[in-house]
Amino acid sequence: MVDLRTEVAGVRLRNPTMLASGFLDETGGSMARVYEAGAGAVVTKSIGPQPREGYPNPTIVELDAGLLNAVGLPNPGIVEYEREVKRAHAAGAVVIGSVFGKDADEYATVAAKMATYGVKAIELNLSCPHAKGLGTEIAQHEDAVQEFTRAVKDVVSLPVFPKLSPNVQDITTFAVAAEKGGADGIVAINTLKAMAITPELKMPSLANRFGGLSGPAIRPIGVRAVYDICEKVHIPVIGVGGIGSGRDALEYIMAGASAVQVGTAIISKGLGVFNEITKEMASLLEDAGFRSVPEAIGVAHA
């Protein structure tokens, strides 16, 4: 039997799958349920200092090759969110707290508060492609990534994982900046800048016009990002983008990821996707002669 346990910057996981930020993680009840369904950890919705309604509907459009969304970072704010994290912890979930803000200070403040809720690590959403004026836009510069990471590292004693955007010329320069800022790991990738138009109505399909693309469409882009990043940094990488099967997860792991996150695949496969992924992963690893997940990390670089 293949040992599916893995570990990312000291965070121990029963298996390498995590719930990606933004999926069924606005409420503690849902996070508990996802953990019970088999995820190795759950990442919270990205939480900011204040409650935020997000964009008007339509916020989600299913396309042939992926999902387009512009939810606009709705969240109940860090204060109210304590209740949700507690509820998830009550079910035994391993929780990673995702945060955002408008500048380094806000990132640090929200992260510090999140840390007091007992989460195991902090994820920094530096990469939402459709929220104007937030840190997520500012963080399109290497300096900002380094600065925000450092600011958060200075106030929490948890592992910090900046989550990077693929909407850049070379994602590895951002990964290096994050590492310089003291990051304990990198999460890649967030959604790609995208748009759909409904010709019958002569208008964009999202109320916000623009949105972020996720799902199968972006998997090859994410795998490449992870592969490239792993050649440039010495900290673990968590892969995300279009993962819906054990095979998909192994693409990321062999590209160098220590763990993976799953989001859009929940639409087609439901919460059973986590067990499905770990089962298929175990069987493929066994076929390929591996006894544990860590043995397979990065083997495609050989």
Add this chain to the structure above:
Amino acid sequence: MVDLRTEVAGVRLRNPTMLASGFLDETGGSMARVYEAGAGAVVTKSIGPQPREGYPNPTIVELDAGLLNAVGLPNPGIVEYEREVKRAHAAGAVVIGSVFGKDADEYATVAAKMATYGVKAIELNLSCPHAKGLGTEIAQHEDAVQEFTRAVKDVVSLPVFPKLSPNVQDITTFAVAAEKGGADGIVAINTLKAMAITPELKMPSLANRFGGLSGPAIRPIGVRAVYDICEKVHIPVIGVGGIGSGRDALEYIMAGASAVQVGTAIISKGLGVFNEITKEMASLLEDAGFRSVPEAIGVAHA
């Protein structure tokens, strides 16, 4: 009946579909056949100064949401290619010559030669994401885009269409640079940097490891690029990326494209795809109350 004729920078097209560069356009026989199958124009394979073999196989991988390729710009060189353009012209095809080189001089030389073959416009491939050391890599800087465009404009009296890469932070800055360089139109987008791994073999699926992603996966990224570019430049835009139906084509046209190019969809639909697109486009335009293609260009900006 909707009038499908359109025009891009003086190049008249019987309908707004073109064969995208790199598909069935290494030989004149194939280009003739594509034109006969209904394309409004055919863009040649990107041709360089010398013959080039490209990368070893596997050069193509079909994925669930798109196509990954690293053919590596194989081409017979501009001298031998004369024969192929002649053959396409003999069938009455409207031919746009795509060229590449390692610097501004080479682009200009190849373009000048291509112009003598009687093509109707020159497309500059500034964007192939997997050919190291060619202009396609150099052209990841706005200055180079402007310089290469200018160099070609200086030596040909045809419309010049730089083709841009989506692998940048903000494609509109490149479009503006091209416009400054004298471009008569913009082609967007080329493929996205991507990778696939075959877990059973623990290695990348392409011989070149990295490749470019095309097909349905990238359509929302292309539509957004065209939409954004059209807000920043005053020259026509030709949309490409994941188009396989009249509906897809109209997304680009309503985003602002004056014409569209079709590549990967040929795999699933064959050469009938051009007629299928124009037919569906006509019927959707009619339903929406348009009498011609130009009327629909950019309406999603309203």
Add this chain to the structure above:
Amino acid sequence: MPRIQVVPLLEVVRETPTTMTYRFRADLGGQPGQFLMVWIPRYDELPMALSYLGAVKGITVRDYGDATHILAAFNAGDRIGIRGPYGNVFRLQGEKVLAVGGGSGMASMIAAIESFAQQGARVVTAVGAKAANELLFVERANASGEVHIATDDGSRGFKGFVPALAEKLVEREKFDQVLTCGPERMMKAVVDLARKHHVPVQASLERYMKCGIGICDACSLDDQLVCVDGPIFTAEQLEGSEDFGHFRRDKSGRRVAA
């Protein structure tokens, strides 16, 4: 293929001073109790129950807030976007069914009422509204069985809330199941009374929705999602719920009074 279909409205029918039915042809199935996400171009996208399931589908919408008010001005020929059908289905259990509807809640139940009657069940419907002119689908329900009416102001039928009317009916006759849809406090009362009388109940809940497909968490109720686990829940599922009848989530995900 995109999952959104754009359809022209074939017909717009006024049902009550504040409620309209919109009919359209669409290439989708749909069973009693399921809903669509309905895109009102430039305004909003909202969940709406299928009130007609045949070849020409229908939704029946109360002019309630910003977007539904815009929709109220739509005419035949205007276009809406739809996706779905989503959610679970009202299930026939036994032979005698009591349907308890409040306000626009009848829109979610009417297809079940008709379908259960067609399957041979005896369907008794208790319809409630503020006033007589706000009663919805009384005739359709009547054509499928027996109808009892309650109005808050007594302008027609029983004066008072529909759960009280329902209780009378349950005391009078042994039902095999109860269906209900309407304001949540009303449904809470119906669920409680059905439980008291040991009648199985299916309640169709409403929550603010964004995705409709089980990813955004906007519609959560305890650890259930109204869009994919619901909208229809049984008394057993709602038993012990901290949220049902008490709390809902606002657009930011905050838990607020229902």
Add this chain to the structure above:
Amino acid sequence: MPRIQVVPLLEVVRETPTTMTYRFRADLGGQPGQFLMVWIPRYDELPMALSYLGAVKGITVRDYGDATHILAAFNAGDRIGIRGPYGNVFRLQGEKVLAVGGGSGMASMIAAIESFAQQGARVVTAVGAKAANELLFVERANASGEVHIATDDGSRGFKGFVPALAEKLVEREKFDQVLTCGPERMMKAVVDLARKHHVPVQASLERYMKCGIGICDACSLDDQLVCVDGPIFTAEQLEGSEDFGHFRRDKSGRRVAA
């Protein structure tokens, strides 16, 4: 789902000093004349005809250049990637079939020979090779009909090229169709003689391939694509061809002598 399947080799069988058959289970169909793109990890991806179509598929490969030489060292348990099947199919026309194979060309035809025989046709096969020990699939062809042999050095059967042997057979007996696969000049001779004798012919062509699915233009022959329009062409399709028997494309797309 990726279109590439990775399969372990179940068995590797030496057919001649330079030719091996590789057997594997794969989740794909395949009809006589179709081919797979075969990925030899770290080396190349090449088109190879299906020489066995049953549950356990097979390809039969001549140790020819760089990649096939690597493949020649593969053993049972080693893995290859495959995608396909691609291309068109040999079609049975009439009742008497002459199959003319040269060298590894027999690999493309043997499944058709067996299938046509099973459908009740009389199949006469003319197999050619440089020398006796290079003859491929003589026994399988023999089990499906009559076999005639030609070797360049006369070490077995008719001394000379197989088209000459084929001509004798055509003069002896009226065939309803001719199949052929082998070196292009050989096929050209076979097509010409079949045409002369007014016998319909299907020739399976080989061209350098990259995509195998009709987009890269590497395999073009005049305005036909060997990967999707072929690999099997009729005499009518080849009539007037400027390329057949004369030119092929090199990896850069240059037209060079065949």
